[in-house]
């Protein structure tokens with residue numbers, strides 16, 4: 001399987017071989033190809049974000065970094081919350097997995113805030129994330145589906161974040177930001193896989209498969225309903241549905 005990262009490296013090699021004029025040509029054409037390939041091979045999302053979304057949100061990088069910082073903070077809080085929500089039957093590795101995710105997210109938060117402060121921004125006190133709020137409404141609270149749904153919502157946020165980071169890495173002309181988004185892609189991909197793997201331990205494969213499919217459909221709908229703007233999970237009029 002060819003990943004986003006390996007496709008990104010392939011593009012770099014091509015750029016070294018060709019001359020200045022053609023380098024620009026490849027930069028424009030090959031980055032979106034790399035993103036498309038990554039999304040199709042690694043991310044089972046039901047809608048795709050175009051490169052134009054990345055270009056438009058990067059027009060206000062400070063606002064985007066503020067939104068991103070809160071996303072990382074909430075991801076760390078979520079993992080800490082899940083840490084004590086283990087299922088009735090103790091799952092070996094549950095607490096270790098959640099503490100490990102929380103540690104990663106806290107490290108991401110530190111990286112984002114460093115970038116933000118260097119660029120003259122600062123964290124605000126409060127923040128709204130209507131995309132995540134809508135996803136959380138899908139959780140069947142107080143039923144046997146409660147915990148699997150929480151894991152699915154966590155997996156969906158990681159999954160869409162991966163896709164958005166891939167698009168941002170491709171769209172960013174700022175090399176520091178492009179490298180940062182590219183590095184986050186791999187980390188969030190690992191988190192998505194961990195959450196989904198845990199969900200599959202909580203029910204029969206048929207039931208979990210069916211619910212996961214429903215959740216993917218809901219996620220695509222919820223994302224399409226979001227307003228545009230410099231946020232990691234903002235809407236785009238140009239989403240491509242599978």
Ligand SMILES: [Fe+2]
Pocket residue numbers: 072075104105108188
């Ligand atoms: Fe993160």
Ligand SMILES: [Fe+2]
Pocket residue numbers: 075105158187188191
């Ligand atoms: Fe994550």
